[in-house]
């Protein structure tokens with residue numbers, strides 16, 4: 001956000017010195033701070049609002065492998081090796097959440113091992129998904145094809161006639177996830193600065209200075225984890241991350257027939273059961289692509305009505321169910337759909353991990369490792385490296 005000279009009250013603000021200043025307290029920022037803590041680096045997480053105020057606190061809690069595009073489309077676009085790597089990296093990301101964050105560090109986040117079904121919306125999607133499933137099995141991924149009664153047992157709807165089942169995918173409570181990690185980090189000495197809006201980031205020689213609305217943070221490195229909001233903090237990255245709005249709703253009074261995360265119509269429609277018996281669903285962005293952009297967090301009647309109509313048509317048993325919550329959030333889309341890790345060309349100590357393209361739960365922990373590898377010059381950012389865009 002820009003600030004006029006008249007409204008700038010930051011002069012004389014507190015100064016904090018740390019090794020790494022992380023900007024943004026969503027899942028990406030918290031995952032980067034966790035990496036800093038593991039490496040013994042002092043760290044401050046600087047957040048304009050509060051924990052999970054952005055997309056992290058507004059998503060559907062799908063901890064899923066892969067991207068929205070089916071595997072065959074990824075292979076066509078990026079080649080087999082890159083497609084396989086994308087799936088491998090997101091699988092490792094999921095294992096890190098399940099085994100390390102929840103299993104090892106004891107973070108409570110309503111993790112449900114229900115698996116996911118990427119189901120065919122129509123005949124065309126069915127063929128591409130069937131071929132994708134065969135390719136995934138060939139490449140060693142633990143997935144299988146479901147149809148008929150086996151699919152019905154997962155979805156509770158006869159409106160789908162085929163889909164890929166990924167048994168290791170989980171449902172998650174995204175706010176509990178980041179709150180649990182943040183509490184542990186705070187106890188370990190990580191500074192969590194909420195309500196500190198970053199106004200500018202300078203680098204002079206090897207010192208980075210982050211000026212916020214209420215503080216000045218000096219650091220050896222800064223990492224931008226501002227996803228959709230990146231352009232408001234660092235306009236030079238504006239073209240790299242497009243803000244796209246996603247909407248969701250919560251339905252109560254449903255039966256328990258939906259038993260897996262459901263992703264369909266290339267990810268444009270999705271629904272999942274919650275542990276308390278409700279259903280969270282969202283999507284319908286395809287029909288409103290031109291309107292569903294920007295950083296606003298209002299919801300719209302057209303999208304919400306589309307999601308509701310879809311649910312009631314395909315699960316007639318939910319006809320009497322009641323919508324309890326409607327919301328939206330701003331996602332950051334990268335040019336090719338793969339998250340971006342890089343550093344500013346004019347301030348090389350200012351790195352970024354952004355552009356999660358609707359899949360931050362599936363990639364943020366892996367991207368946090370990649371950005372720290374890059375910052376500390378231990379290696380490159382692998383599949384996330386921003387430099388890939390220059391080669392296209």
Ligand SMILES: Cc1cc2nc3c(=O)[nH]c(=O)nc-3n(C[C@H](O)[C@H](O)[C@H](O)COP(=O)(O)OP(=O)(O)OC[C@H]3O[C@@H](n4cnc5c(N)ncnc54)[C@H](O)[C@@H]3O)c2cc1C
Pocket residue numbers: 001023024025026027028029046047048049050051052053054055056057058059060061062063064196197198199225226227228229232233245246247248282327328329330331332353354356357358359360361362363364
């Ligand atoms: C409706 C919806 C459903 C979704 N469903 C899923 C899903 O099921 N699974 C999945 O993997 N992904 C899903 N996503 C996408 C997912 O939520 C994002 O990919 C992920 O949360 C991105 O995390 P982040 O930390 O990069 O960004 P954010 O969570 O958006 O965090 C960025 C933070 O930066 C802060 N910030 C901005 N400007 C400044 C500043 N100047 N100074 C300081 N701080 C600043 C913001 O306040 C914000 O808290 C969904 C998104 C939406 C909107």
